[in-house]
Amino acid sequence: MNKKLHISDAYLILVLLLMYLPIFVVIVYSFNGSKLSTVWGGFSFQWYRNLIHNSQLMQCLKNSLILAFLSCSVSAVVGTIGAVGITRIRWRTRGFLESVCIIPIMIPEIILGMVFLAFFSFLGMKFGMLTLVIAHTAFCIPYIFMMVKARLAGMDSSLEDAALDLGAPPVRVFLDITLPLITPAVLSGTLLAFAMSLDDVVISFFVTGPNTNTLPVKIFSQMKTGVTPEINALCTLMLAATFLIVILSRLISKKFK
Amino acid sequence: MKQTILKLDNINKSFGKNQVLHDISLDVSEGEFITFLGPSGCGKTTMLRIIAGLLEPDSGRVFLGGEDVTSLPPNKRNVNTIFQNYALFPHMNVETNIGYGLRIKGVKKTEIKKRVKNMLSLVQLEGFEKKMPNELSGGQRQRVAIARAAINNPRVLLLDEPLGALDLQLRRYMQTELKSLQTTLGITFIYITHDQEEAMNMSDRIVVMRDGRFEQIDTPSRLYDYPKTSFTASFVGMANLINAEILSTNGDTVNARTSAGVISVLINGPLPDPDQSAVLCIRSENVLLSKEPASGALAADVTDSAYANGLMTTHLRLSDGTVIAASKYGLCTDFHAGDSVFVSFASAVIVDRRDNNEKTQ
Numbered sequence: 331m332n333k334k335l336h337i338s339d340a341y342l343i344l345v346l347l348l349m350y351l352p353i354f355v356v357i358v359y360s361f362n363g364s365k366l367s368t369v370w371g372g373f374s375f376q377w378y379r380n381l382i383h384n385s386q387l388m389q390c391l392k393n394s395l396i397l398a399f400l401s402c403s404v405s406a407v408v409g410t411i412g413a414v415g416i417t418r419i420r421w422r423t424r425g426f427l428e429s430v431c432i433i434p435i436m437i438p439e440i441i442l443g444m445v446f447l448a449f450f451s452f453l454g455m456k457f458g459m460l461t462l463v464i465a466h467t468a469f470c471i472p473y474i475f476m477m478v479k480a481r482l483a484g485m486d487s488s489l490e491d492a493a494l495d496l497g498a499p500p501v502r503v504f505l506d507i508t509l510p511l512i513t514p515a516v517l518s519g520t521l522l523a524f525a526m527s528l529d530d531v532v533i534s535f536f537v538t539g540p541n542t543n544t545l546p547v548k549i550f551s552q553m554k555t556g557v558t559p560e561i562n563a564l565c566t567l568m569l570a571a572t573f574l575i576v577i578l579s580r581l582i583s584k585k586f587k
Numbered sequence: 588m589k590q591t592i593l594k595l596d597n598i599n600k601s602f603g604k605n606q607v608l609h610d611i612s613l614d615v616s617e618g619e620f621i622t623f624l625g626p627s628g629c630g631k632t633t634m635l636r637i638i639a640g641l642l643e644p645d646s647g648r649v650f651l652g653g654e655d656v657t658s659l660p661p662n663k664r665n666v667n668t669i670f671q672n673y674a675l676f677p678h679m680n681v682e683t684n685i686g687y688g689l690r691i692k693g694v695k696k697t698e699i700k701k702r703v704k705n706m707l708s709l710v711q712l713e714g715f716e717k718k719m720p721n722e723l724s725g726g727q728r729q730r731v732a733i734a735r736a737a738i739n740n741p742r743v744l745l746l747d748e749p750l751g752a753l754d755l756q757l758r759r760y761m762q763t764e765l766k767s768l769q770t771t772l773g774i775t776f777i778y779i780t781h782d783q784e785e786a787m788n789m790s791d792r793i794v795v796m797r798d799g800r801f802e803q804i805d806t807p808s809r810l811y812d813y814p815k816t817s818f819t820a821s822f823v824g825m826a827n828l829i830n831a832e833i834l835s836t837n838g839d840t841v842n843a844r845t846s847a848g849v850i851s852v853l854i855n856g857p858l859p860d861p862d863q864s865a866v867l868c869i870r871s872e873n874v875l876l877s878k879e880p881a882s883g884a885l886a887a888d889v890t891d892s893a894y895a896n897g898l899m900t901t902h903l904r905l906s907d908g909t910v911i912a913a914s915k916y917g918l919c920t921d922f923h924a925g926d927s928v929f930v931s932f933a934s935a936v937i938v939d940r941r942d943n944n945e946k947t948q
Contacts, residue, residue, distance in 0.1 A: 493676070494661040495736075
């Protein structure tokens with residue numbers, strides 16, 4: 331029997347611990363009966379109850395969900411159209427255009443936040459949900475764009491030719507053939523973007539208004555006054571939501587394979 | 588004389604600097620089974636895409652039933668294509684796939700169902716309505732693709748190497764299937780292949796293509812018996828091409844000097860002029876072997892022989908080093924590798940004539 335612990339196994343466990351131990355600690359403390367985070371006061375749902383009755387936090391959660399929903403809806407449409415459009419371009423600028431569409435993911439968030447702040451101030455826009463949605467849409471588009479583009483690249487182009495050949499005008503070809511085939515990519519891209527939007531702090535911090543605090547921004551600002559155990563509960567809930575979204579997106583792409 | 592259904596008029600097409608079609612002109616009559624035969628890269632698929640409307644020619648016109656359709660998009664042409672990889676819609680079942688063209692035209696659902704059922708029985712796939720394309724075998728997908736195209740009653744059906752992905756046995760079977768389907772439907776078939784056997788078995792006429800030009804357009808038998816060029820001769824069937832100097836003609840027989848000696852051979856088709864060089868195309872079955880010398884026969888050595896499909900093929904090396912093939916039906920054990928034999932030729936055709944416009948009779 332080979333029970334030796336290989337270096338590679340140890341390495342894997344170490345990495346996983348590094349990634350998930352802090353998360354595990356937060357989850358455990360969200361069920362802590364004591365108010366002090368250093369003392370274990372028994373298992374309790376107290377902080378979850380408090381959380382539900384904390385109208386301020388609940389309002390922030392609502393804002394975050396609305397924001398994620400709106401920005402993802404818009405970017406799903408824009409990103410998909412962009413990806414479909416760019417595969418039809420046969421000229422040399424295509425590579426350049428693709429990079430331009432993906433770069434927002436790589437620009438440091440703090441810079442994007444500054445840029446949006448300056449831009450919206452320049453336009454004299456009132457900071458609030460609209461500026462949030464615009465900023466979030468901008469960084470959500472690349473996720474959907476990349477997913478859909480990859481799917482289209484693997485699609486047999488003769489399928490579209492066949493539909494045209496059978497008499498379908500280009501719009502029908504898109505609706506009947508292209509769209510159903512890229513739907514899984516659109517969905518999984520959108521879910522990914524949803525998760526990104528839901529936990530964004532930096533960009534939101536720059537473009538949010540006085541009445542539209544999002545949940546991550548709220549948590550961040552509470553850091554100054556110290557983290558309450560309610561935040562642990564909230565984090566646990568958001569973690570659960572994120573995992574759910576990831577699993578859902580995996581299932582979708584698997585099902586359509 | 589049947590009516591012309593498709594007319595190509597001086598089609599030219601280039602991709603960048605590479606001209607793939609040169610002045611292509613052709614008339615196809617109604618109900619004809621016409622095959623474009625050529626090696627890959629000869630421009631046959633490009634031409635098919637131009638007929639389908641998926642590509643626009645740089646110059647020249649396409650007429651369908653007398654109407655100029657050159658600038659019509661594919662969805663407005665009454666032409667359907669069977670694609671090389673079938674291009675069945677993976678997210679639709681067999682019934683929806685086949686009925687797609689009718690659905691686009693706005694045909695009633697009950698009517699579509701009925702016609703799909705008829706079509707399925709025609710291609711012998713009864714009961715396959717609800718199957719998805721990935722549940723079908725290659726041959727079944729092929730039939731669905733045919734049904735999906737044929738259900739729209741196109742004036743012309745374009746087939747882009749549709750049997751290429753099938754194994755040999757199924758390919759042979761599908762050849763007869765396709766031919767009988769074409770007779771049943773009465774639709775003009777334009778078929779593309781690089782497989783000469785497919786072309787010979789099914790076509791009414793074959794267009795041999797080479798480097799974006801038509802090499803020869805003829806019936807399969809004439810193509811075999813009277814090839815006009817050495818390319819056609821060697822692409823269709825086994826051919827021995829021998830350069831010769833014509834010495835004299837005597838009726839239909841000529842005496843010619845080859846680098847391996849003087850031969851005397853019957854010429855099919857137009858005779859060459861004396862005192863000129865010519866390329867003789869001699870089919871392998873017209874090469875006769877004997878152990879005895881005769882006038883007009885050449886000495887040769889047997890290099891190898893093989894017996895396949897009832898055909899005995901013997902390779903011979905002439906005194907100048909030229910290797911030629913002789914074939915004969917039935918097993919023949921008279922000649923072995925290393926034997927010295929005498930070769931005479933029953934008949935030949937002159938190919939690569941300088942005056943290419945001259946009609947073969």
